[in-house]
Every structure is written in C-alpha cells, then in structure tokens.
Amino acid sequence: xxxxxxxxxxxxxxxxxxxxxxxxxxxxxxxxxxxxxxxxxxxxxxxxxxxxxxxxxxxxxxxxxxxxxxxxxxxxxxxxxxxxxxxxxxxxxxxxxxxxxxxxxxxxxxxxxxxxxxxxxxxxxxxxxxxxxxxxxxxxxxxxxxxxxxxxxxxxxxxxxxxxxxxxxxxxxxxxxxxxxxxxxxxxxxxxxxxxxxxxxxxxxxxxxxxxxxxxxxxxxxxxxxxxxxxxxxxxxxxxxxxxxxxxxxxxxxxxxxxxxxxxxxxxxxxxxxxxxxxxxxxxxxxxxxxxxxxxxxxxxxxxxxxxxxxxxxxxxxxxxxxxxxxxxxxxxxxxxxxxx
Numbered sequence: 225x226x227x228x229x230x231x232x233x234x235x236x237x238x239x240x241x242x243x244x245x246x247x248x249x250x251x252x253x254x255x256x257x258x259x260x261x262x263x264x265x266x267x268x269x270x271x272x273x274x275x276x277x278x279x280x281x282x283x284x285x286x287x288x289x290x291x292x293x294x295x296x297x298x299x300x301x302x303x304x305x306x307x308x309x310x311x312x313x314x315x316x317x318x319x320x321x322x323x324x325x326x327x328x329x330x331x332x333x334x335x336x337x338x339x340x341x342x343x344x345x346x347x348x349x350x351x352x353x354x355x356x357x358x359x360x361x362x363x364x365x366x367x368x369x370x371x372x373x374x375x376x377x378x379x380x381x382x383x384x385x386x387x388x389x390x391x392x393x394x395x396x397x398x399x400x401x402x403x404x405x406x407x408x409x410x411x412x413x414x415x416x417x418x419x420x421x422x423x424x425x426x427x428x429x430x431x432x433x434x435x436x437x438x439x440x441x442x443x444x445x446x447x448x449x450x451x452x453x454x455x456x457x458x459x460x461x462x463x464x465x466x467x468x469x470x471x472x473x474x475x476x477x478x479x480x481x482x483x484x485x486x487x488x489x490x491x492x493x494x495x496x497x498x499x500x501x502x503x504x505x506x507x508x509x510x511x512x513x514x515x516x517x518x519x520x521x522x523x524x525x526x527x528x529x530x531x532x533x534x535x536x537x538x539x540x541x542x543x544x545x546x547x548x549x550x551x552x553x554x555x556x557x558x559x560x561x562x563x564x565x
Contacts, residue, residue, distance in 0.1 A: 248278075252271060256270050290395065291397050295311075295312035296309065310332065310336055311331075313336050318343075320342035322342060323338065344472055344476065346389050347390070347471075350386070351382055351467075354385070354468070355464040356461070358378050359458070363460075366456040366460075383402060387471065391475070411463075423462070426462060426491075430499055461502070473486040
C-alpha cells in the first residue's frame with residue numbers, strides 16, 4: 225500500500241505540474257493576443273515581462289528551498305575529513321564579537337571550539353529567557369488552546385534563535401531539518417517507557433524543591449492548586465530548555481561520536497538550567513497567586529449580605545459574623561506583609 229501510494233504521488237506530481245504550465249501559458253498567450261490588438265508590440269512586451277516574472281519566481285523559490293553545501297561529518301577527530309569539516313564550519317559559523325582572535329585567517333579546531341563556547345553562551349541565555357516565558361504560559365494557560373499555541377511558537381522561536389546564532393546565512397530547508405532532528409530527540413516523539421523516568425525526575429525535583437516548600441505553608445488548602453501550577457510550568461520550561469540545548473548541540477556537533485552523546489548531555493544541562501529557572505520563577509508565581517487569592521477572597525466575602533432585621537435565622541447570623549471575621553484576618557495579613565516589605 226505504501227509503495228503504491230508513493231508511486232501514485234510521483235506520477236501525479238509531474239502531471240499536475242504539466243497541466244499547470246499548460247494552463248498558465250494558454251492564459252498568457254490569450255492575454256497577449258488581446259494586448260496585441262491594441263498595439264503591435266504590446267503582446268510581445270507582455271510575454272517578455274511575464275517570462276521575466278516567472279523566471280524570477282523560480283529563482284527565488286530555488287534560493288529559498290535549496291540546501292547549502294554540506295561537508296561530510298567525520299567519525300572522530302583523527303580522520304582526513306576533519307580538516308575539511310573544520311574549514312566548512314569556519315566558513316559558515318559567524319565570529320562571536322568577543323572572540324579574542326576574530327581576525328585570524330587560518331581557523332583551526334581550537335579556534336572553532338573557542339568560538340562555539342561563546343556562541344553557546346548566547347544560545348543558552350536566549351533559551352533560558354524563552355523558557356521562563358513558557359514556565360508562566362504553562363502555569364497560567366495549561367490545557368488551553370492559547371497556552372498550547374503560545375508554547376509551540378516559543379519553542380520554534382528557541383530553535384530559530386539558536387539556528388541564527390550559529391549560521392551566517394539561513395536556509396529554510398536546513399532549519400526544517402534542524403526542527404525535525406530536535407523533535408525526534410524530544411521525549412514522547414518516539415514513545416519509549418524506559419526514557420520517561422529520566423525526564424520526569426528533574427521536573428519533580430524542581431517542583432518539590434526546598435524553595436517551593438518554604439513558600440507553601442503546611443496545611444494550606446490551596447497547596448494542591450499551587451503544586452499543579454508549578455508542575456505545569458516546570459514541565460513546559462523543561463521541554464523548552466531541552467529543545468534549545470539539543471538544537472545548540474546539533475549546531476555545534478563536530479564528529480559522529482559527539483552526535484551520539486547529544487541527548488544524554490542535553491538532559492544533564494537541562495536539569496541544571498531548570499533548577500535556575502524554577503528558583504527564579506517560583507517566588508514570583510507564589511506571591512502573585514497568593515495576592516490574587518486573598519484579594520478574590522475579600523471580594524467574595526464583601527458580596528455576602530448581612531442578615532436582615534427580623535429574619536431570625538441563627539445560621540445566617542453565624543455565617544455573616546464568620547465572613548466579617550475572615551475579612552478582618554485577611555486584611556490584617558495583607559497589611560502586615562506590606563509593612564514587612
């Protein structure tokens with residue numbers, strides 16, 4: 225079935241292209257005849273102009289979808305292809321502004337490695353900033369179409385930023401290839417149960433860190449709500465960090481041996497970056513949610529009407545008194561926190 229479908233597509237594509245060309249040519253010839261009736265040279269000029277436009281469109285499409293020249297990735301550093309691959313990297317990789325030797329002509333492996341370290345710092349910083357955004361997107365907009373779409377665009381933005389940092393000239397097909405490579409390296413792209421615990425471990429550790437436990441008092445009824453937000457944000461940030469670091473490693477790969485270790489090294493670096501992000505984001509998220517809950521609680525209690533005279537309901541009087549007491553307690557806590565700040 226698969227082979228038959230592929231054969232059909234290979235046969236249908238040139239047939240559709242031929243029909244499209246015939247249709248366009250007939251329409252252009254018909255338009256040229258109409259213009260030729262107005263002026264002897266109008267039809268000819270129109271055909272020449274149309275041909276120039278079509279050729280320009282073909283040229284721009286070819287430059288957009290063409291792949292750049294690729295060098296053979298060496299198996300290890302002691303192969304003959306290593307020198308050619310180093311020359312290829314030196315030609316395509318931009319020189320970092322703070323590189324101590326930016327004007328050196330003969331760029332060897334040590335120079336490439338040093339330049340890669342500077343570019344890696346920029347890539348990781350950009351990845352961290354976008355991962356922080358995705359942390360709050362995952363926390364506040366989890367399980368929504370807006371949150372899913374925003375997270376996807378931010379993740380693609382990470383890959384694009386890393387790609388532009390490591391390449392002087394950008395090519396669409398090369399970027400699509402990088403996106404596909406990164407996606408295939410992410411968890412759950414090719415479902416394997418044995419790989420899931422290794423990815424969940426850093427998320428659990430960051431979500432139940434000492435920082436978070438100090439922000440959530442014991443016995444708080446909102447603790448499950450807070451943990452749900454932190455887990456969703458940490459998961460989103462973890463996947464974003466993993467995407468950026470895998471993309472960085474793929475752009476800086478120099479041998480086949482390095483390529484085999486990309487996923488394992490990326491997971492280790494992602495766990496460290498996630499700890500930093502959670503350490504920065506948890507206090508902001510907890511304080512924001514706490515203030516919002518307290519303000520919402522006061523507003524909800526304010527809407528409770530006092531008992532009307534003559535109603536005589538003891539339960540209604542008790543609930544009204546309890547609501548008034550809770551309002552005073554919440555307001556006193558808020559004023560105390562403001563004085564401490």
